[in-house]
Amino acid sequence: MPKISIIVPVYNSAPFLERYLDSIINQTFQDFELILIEDGSDDKSPQICKHYQQKDRRIQLFYEQHSGQSVARNLGLTKSQGKYICFIDSDDYVTSDYLERLYEVIAQEKVDLVSCQMRGESYLKSLTPKESGKLTYFQTNDDLMAAYLQESPFSFGPVTKLYHRALLEGIYFSEHKIYEDYYFNYQYFSKISSAVAIDFVGYFYIQNQESTVRKSFDLRQLDNITEQHKVIKEVKEKYPEYLPIAAYNLAWGYYWIIIKCLALLKENKAKSKEYLKLIRNYLIDDQEILQRALALKTKREKWTIKMVKSCPNIIWWAYNIRFYFK
Incomplete structure (x- = not known):
């Protein structure tokens, strides 16, 4: 052996x-x-x-x-x-x-x-x-x-x-x-x-462009969120004192997939908008847990999630003119 x-x-x-x-x-x-x-x-x-x-x-x-x-x-x-x-x-x-x-x-x-x-x-x-x-x-x-x-x-x-x-x-x-x-x-x-x-x-x-984290957005990217839901469910029961950390990871996961979704605007504007609305629905469902998260580290991260949740049209406009996405 x-x-x-x-x-x-x-x-x-x-x-x-x-x-x-x-x-x-x-x-x-x-x-x-x-x-x-x-x-x-x-x-x-x-x-x-x-x-x-x-x-x-x-x-x-x-x-x-x-x-x-x-x-x-x-x-x-x-x-x-x-x-x-x-x-x-x-x-x-x-x-x-x-x-x-x-x-x-x-x-x-x-x-x-x-x-x-x-x-x-x-x-x-x-x-x-x-x-x-x-x-x-x-x-x-x-x-x-x-x-x-x-x-x-x-x-x-x-x-x-x-x-x-x-x-x-x-x-x-x-x-x-x-x-x-x-x-x-x-x-x-x-x-x-x-x-x-x-x-x-x-x-x-290696910086392989075919790796999971480097691929452009598709619906499978939402696995980032659903896999984190499994962790959060168990952390709530077994490690409640660490829930703010797990919730922070969820918030950052949302930021990550939003940025990937926005990058899709150049290739397929209609798809990007459709996916962003879907992400918004997930965000609304997770609103309670996200309120318990440790604060995201940058204004860009915080405002990206806030804009998608409240008014996706603003973030499409901001991304298109490279306002704040620099």
Whole structure:
């Protein structure tokens, strides 16, 4: 049985895939299995995955028919054999000692989760990257939940983390959704009582225009809101003192999808207006919970939500003339 199972959904990642796979195969820590789920790519990703599988018997390759990364990750979880689980995206890459650093801490400190930091590629160009290797300890469930909901130092995504497979029992990604990782991690953090965050940049993401966060607005972007509703429902019951933080995340989620919707004005004005009205209905339904949120940080964020809720025509006009959207 391998120590670590690395789960990787693959979809149209050919330009980045070889660099990613090389960064895994050349890890200083070698006791792992690499589970690739090829999700119906129409580029050369399937051939690249097959080529690497033939070179390294630690690589397992499974196929889906473009079912989405949540389905792919869930399949990876069911196929995994390792004591620990690690998720990495196929268009990103990691440092050669990424697994070693995470494993060393989770094994020695006997905690439920270990995480490190993530940066964009531009970080590598900085003359003096700043990282101390310092370990920050979290030793109660309440402290962990506060840190997670504040996204500091733990991100909402599943990457940069090493999980205990046994503690993931019964936890899966919401299938056929996007932004599904927020609730996935919430479930895990609600179960654990210890974690360590390492001041170490081991994970690098690529500015891929095909990624979920960079795609233009469509109705699936509303998953951002519905997945947050799941978290808020449970926070109300289990962590009521942290409800203002969860509500703040919801408010910022609304701001994010409104900006994406407004950007659609150039391509399809009628659709953008239709979607904005739909977002307004969601906002009105969530009015009570949003009133309990910590204040958004900028005037632009606050006024964007206020204008959509009260008078969408004003925000269309403001966006068209670039008034305040600078």
